[in-house]
Amino acid sequence: MQCRFYQQKKCFSCQWLDRPYHIQLAEKQNKLLQQLNQFKPTDVKEPFASHETAFRNKAKMAVLGTVEKPILGIQTENEMVDLCDCPLYSNSMQNILKLVRTFIRKQELVPYNINKRKGELKFVIITESKIDDKICFMIRFILKSHKFVDRINNSFKQLQEKIQNLLVVSINIQSNHAAILEGDEELVLTKSPFLPMTLNGVPLFIKPKSFFQTNTDVASNLYKTASDWIANLPIYSIWDLFCGVGGFGLSCVSQGIKKNIQLTGIEISPDAIECATKSANNLGFKQLIFKSLDATQYAIAEQKIPDLVLLNPPRRGAGKMLSQYLEQMSPNYIMYSSCNLSSLVEDLKWLNNYQITKSQLFDMFPHTAHMEVLILLKKKSAHENKKL
The missing domain is CATH 2.40.50.1070 (OB fold (Dihydrolipoamide Acetyltransferase, E2P))
Known part of the structure; x- marks a missing residue:
């Protein structure tokens, strides 16, 4: 990407702009592999690339x-x-x-x-x-x-x-x-x-103080990938923690065969929950509940264990308390989307009873060191845990 502000040394927001884009992707992928290697992931897919220009919404x-x-x-x-x-x-x-x-x-x-x-x-x-x-x-x-x-x-x-x-x-x-x-x-x-928007056929809404991913094309593919990864799994109930305006959860239940899934979305922001609820009503799904609560407090207080927990926390990560509780509660699957590789790795250290079955880098932030990572964790069988 050519940028006169960078060339004139007036703006350095894109710290990696002097590196060819394929080199940027390779460096991010190598860093991801290095960090995930300790968890022995089954499948690390090739990165999903962004447009190099005009990608910020x-x-x-x-x-x-x-x-x-x-x-x-x-x-x-x-x-x-x-x-x-x-x-x-x-x-x-x-x-x-x-x-x-x-x-x-x-x-x-x-x-x-x-x-x-x-x-x-x-x-x-x-x-x-x-x-x-x-x-x-x-x-x-x-x-x-x-x-x-x-x-x-x-x-x-x-x-x-x-x-x-x-x-x-x-x-x-x-x-x-x-x-x-x-x-x-x-x-x-x-x-x-x-402000309405449509991703993968799912109607989403954004209020002024709501968070949404800044790269629409990559976000669309991130949500579609999450939906594809669980499409054929025996999942009938989902917690979408840190759900924002509902992009992940709604994408995962919007597939035709998944309409009977019970989805509970939890987000601290009332504005985001209002947006997610509006989307659910537009879709006509009856088994979707969105609540404005602290994700960690909700998970610990709730007794019923879902088949899948979706995690899309802020940069600080899900945190020790929530990660430890998920390890103890032991849902069959955990899907984790992270914008901070360091906090993701720290959270994974508390999830010893899980195996990374799929992982992929989504380049939400080209020309910078930042990356979005999606991983699917499956609970290990008693036999697999015994081998360890």
Whole structure:
């Protein structure tokens, strides 16, 4: 991938950009093999590659510069860098970033100055989704206070007139002078807070504060692979822990023969659970339950053991307590999707009664050292444990 910001030494977010993409994949695969070797995996598949450009569905831009000349990008030690032309984003996303930049100037939304602690507009976050062939968008303005809420509320329709399928516009209030992207208060200005998207025929929804994978194409293949791996296994009940908006669990039960599976999705975020429930209702599945709870506390309190536990935790991993409890509870299968190889390995050390039957690297984050890894664990038989 060619990037003038990297070549001009203005942005180093893509630390591996000077390495050919096939070398990047090979290095990640070698690291994965080295880390998983101690667990003797049965099958480690070839990596699933990403597009090298235009793969990110979310742009998180600091708002810098002045009212007369706002900048959407990053601030380095030497300068403020406008990244509206960043090649990680599609042409449509780049165009929208420029339209938003113009909107900020025309509405005189004062950029927040970190050093002076003055100004109002801290960040702009734009999310792109796809429904069949239609591209839709969500825009969030992160403000220091309520000072410009009415101004944005009275003018955001100007953006909707210029941006086709701009479905969600919201304001987040983040009043702290700290390296925190968003605050607790979210003001949705549009009629609906839901940005829809379709992956593998499954309708999904994203609210402003919901998490979703930043690489739509790779996420789609990640979910499909998870569904394919369990399609012929004797699984009739699933816990989807850290379920987010429900992508993994809904993909796994949406196959025709799997409609009678009992799925329970657990996620701490109420917004994400609202999205997952909306998807389940749209699909018409009756045996799907989504609850806003702590995943570890739910698992430990629940008595009935499912056939499969899906794990898709944040970077810190599932953790010792949950991993140990799963080892003790002993479901027949565990499917673990991780964005942090180190925490995955630490969690696997607590799952001694399981064998990795399948593993695959999904390159969710090209040009960086980060990777997404999917593994399927099967409970060892009494004979296999005795051999150990």
